[in-house]
Amino acid sequence: MKTLYLDAFSGISGDMFLGTMLDLGLDFNKLESELRKLKIDGYKLSCKQNDKSSIYGTNFDVQVNGGKDKGFIEHKHNHSHHNARHLNDILKLIDNSSLKESVKNNSKNIFTEIAKAESTVHHMSLTDVHFHEVGAVDSIIDIVGCCIALDLMDIDNIISSPLSDGSGFIQVAHGQMPVPVPAVAQMRVGTDIPIKQRLDIKTELVTPTGMGIVKTLVNEFGPLPEQIKPLKIGYGFGKRDTGGFNALRGILFEKKKLSQKVIKDTKDKITLIEANLDDQTGEGLGYVMQKLMNAGAYDVFFTPIQMKKDRPATKITVLGNISDQLLLIKIILKETSTIGVRYQHWHRVVMQRRFEKVTTDYGEIKIKIATYGNVEKKIPEYIDCAQIAHRKNISFINVYQSAIIAAQHLN
Numbered sequence: 018m019k020t021l022y023l024d025a026f027s028g029i030s031g032d033m034f035l036g037t038m039l040d041l042g043l044d045f046n047k048l049e050s051e052l053r054k055l056k057i058d059g060y061k062l063s064c065k066q067n068d069k070s071s072i073y074g075t076n077f078d079v080q081v082n083g084g085k086d087k088g089f090i091e092h093k094h095n096h097s098h099h100n101a102r103h104l105n106d107i108l109k110l111i112d113n114s115s116l117k118e119s120v121k122n123n124s125k126n127i128f129t130e131i132a133k134a135e136s137t138v139h140h141m142s143l144t145d146v147h148f149h150e151v152g153a154v155d156s157i158i159d160i161v162g163c164c165i166a167l168d169l170m171d172i173d174n175i176i177s178s179p180l181s182d183g184s185g186f187i188q189v190a191h192g193q194m195p196v197p198v199p200a201v202a203q204m205r206v207g208t209d210i211p212i213k214q215r216l217d218i219k220t221e222l223v224t225p226t227g228m229g230i231v232k233t234l235v236n237e238f239g240p241l242p243e244q245i246k247p248l249k250i251g252y253g254f255g256k257r258d259t260g261g262f263n264a265l266r267g268i269l270f271e272k273k274k275l276s277q278k279v280i281k282d283t284k285d286k287i288t289l290i291e292a293n294l295d296d297q298t299g300e301g302l303g304y305v306m307q308k309l310m311n312a313g314a315y316d317v318f319f320t321p322i323q324m325k326k327d328r329p330a331t332k333i334t335v336l337g338n339i340s341d342q343l344l345l346i347k348i349i350l351k352e353t354s355t356i357g358v359r360y361q362h363w364h365r366v367v368m369q370r371r372f373e374k375v376t377t378d379y380g381e382i383k384i385k386i387a388t389y390g391n392v393e394k395k396i397p398e399y400i401d402c403a404q405i406a407h408r409k410n411i412s413f414i415n416v417y418q419s420a421i422i423a424a425q426h427l428n
């Protein structure tokens with residue numbers, strides 16, 4: 018599983034997000050064939066690589082039969098909405114498709130988030146919020162496409178920089194709208210999503226679709242984490258003329274397992290998250306443990322406990338990086354029966370670690386060298402020893418001991 022960092026120095030829209038994903042290696046044909054599961058037609062996708070300021074990126078576009086008509090429209094101002102799709106029609110369309118459950122859920126959550134904002138801004142009930150026919154297709158493709166892209170690219174964590182938005186006004190079908198546009202401003206209410214307003218850019222950089230994606234899927238805001246090894250960087254171009262480099266930059270990276278990291282600091286802080294579970298099966302517990310470990314938890318463990326109402330139960334404890342806290346909590350809430358979790362931040366003292374290889378009679382083995390002041394430990398990597406023992410059909414202990422002997426000669 019991978020993490021995507023969004024560098025939203027020029028805002029974010031649905032097209033920019035999909036352009037970025039395609040630039041990062043998303044297979045265009047696979048995206049198209051997944052979107053066909055929605056059973057809607059009358060649109061064509063285009064994806065083209067070109068350069069802006071000599072930087073190559075991807076332009077993604079949805080061309081809908083009947084031209085351009087983006088966004089939600091207000092019930093009050095439109096009396097000919099027989100072709101409109103209400104929120105519920107769109108949610109049903111997604112539900113009735115053969116898309117993956119996680120893609121369906123993410124897509125529905127984004128749509129609902131945007132529709133809630135539109136309903137507040139335009140003083141309509143949520144059920145009255147609707148899209149004009151053309152705008153609906155465009156938004157469905159953008160939003161569901163983004164969720165398909167995340168699934169196809171194996172991304173389960175999104176971190177974002179603060180979003181930049183422009184200022185001034187934009188012209189839409191119903192007149193002028195101030196920037197940030199009302200739906201974007203509304204989605205920010207009650208959240209701490211950071212938006213930096215660029216007074217030098219007099220147009221919209223963050224669209225309602227872009228904000229809906231961010232509000233629903235981003236787990237954390239801040240600078241690009243320092244200790245990462247980027248796998249790929251991509252640019253998705255925006256359509257508006259901002260007078261600057263209008264793109265969304267995506268940086269893809271894989272989380273390193275703690276045991277593989279070169280640890281330089283001997284003191285840090287970690288999060289400890291817990292919940293008491295009195296109605297969870299053993300199968301479910303094993304499943305959530307795998308999910309949490311794959312998401313980068315340092316450790317997950319279960320303790321048998323006796324709970325209120327005479328119930329034997331299980332306490333789940335998760336240790337992890339504080340920057341992953343929200344992601345780990347979301348997994349516990351999604352995959353277990355609990356309706357709440359508790360957490361605390363713990364100080365921790367760790368030994369500095371580095372790795373070296375030794376050659377033994379059985380083959381090369383990695384040695385973890387852990388130091389703290391003048392304390393030093395040299396520990397053979399379990400997985401290397403186990404693989405050699407399996408491959409050569411010899412005892413694990415023999416391989417392990419040969420690695421310890423070879424490690425004594427390391428400086």
Ligand SMILES: O=C([S-])c1cc(C(=O)S)c[n+]([C@@H]2O[C@H](COP(=O)(O)O)[C@@H](O)[C@H]2O)c1
Pocket residue numbers: 030031087088089090091135138156187189194198199200201221224225226227
């Ligand atoms: O049509 C309506 S009601 C509309 C509302 C709003 C509000 O903020 S309220 C914004 N817009 C603009 O439409 C385009 C399309 O946005 P997408 O997110 O669908 O790409 C964009 O410029 C919005 O600001 C329309």
Ligand code: NI
Pocket residue numbers: 089090135138139200
């Ligand atoms: Ni609106």
